[in-house]
Amino acid sequence: MSRFELDEMAGQRLEENVYIEPVFFTRLELNKGFQIQYTNGWNFGLMDNQYLKAGNAVFTIGLVYNFGQK
Numbered sequence: 001m002s003r004f005e006l007d008e009m010a011g012q013r014l015e016e017n018v019y020i021e022p023v024f025f026t027r028l029e030l031n032k033g034f035q036i037q038y039t040n041g042w043n044f045g046l047m048d049n050q051y052l053k054a055g056n057a058v059f060t061i062g063l064v065y066n067f068g069q070k
Contacts, residue, residue: 006051015052017045027064035064 004014023041030036042057 004051015049017047017049017052017054019043019045019054023058033066035066037062037064 002014004010021041021043023039025037025039027035027037038059038061040057040059043054045052045054
């Protein structure tokens with residue numbers, strides 16, 4: 001972080017963090033060429049900071065269809 005402002009005022013100190021973000025991916029074939037897929041994950045920081053914290057969990061779900069599959 002090169003600059004830190006809180007309510008348009010300069011912060012007292014800069015913060016830094018290292019993040020780890022494990023993500024898990026699964027795809028399930030329902031029938032030939034049609035699949036359902038989901039991804040879930042989260043992130044967490046290795047350093048304890050007052051402001052610079054890790055984000056929220058992630059969950060996505062989708063459908064996949066392969067056209068012209070032999």
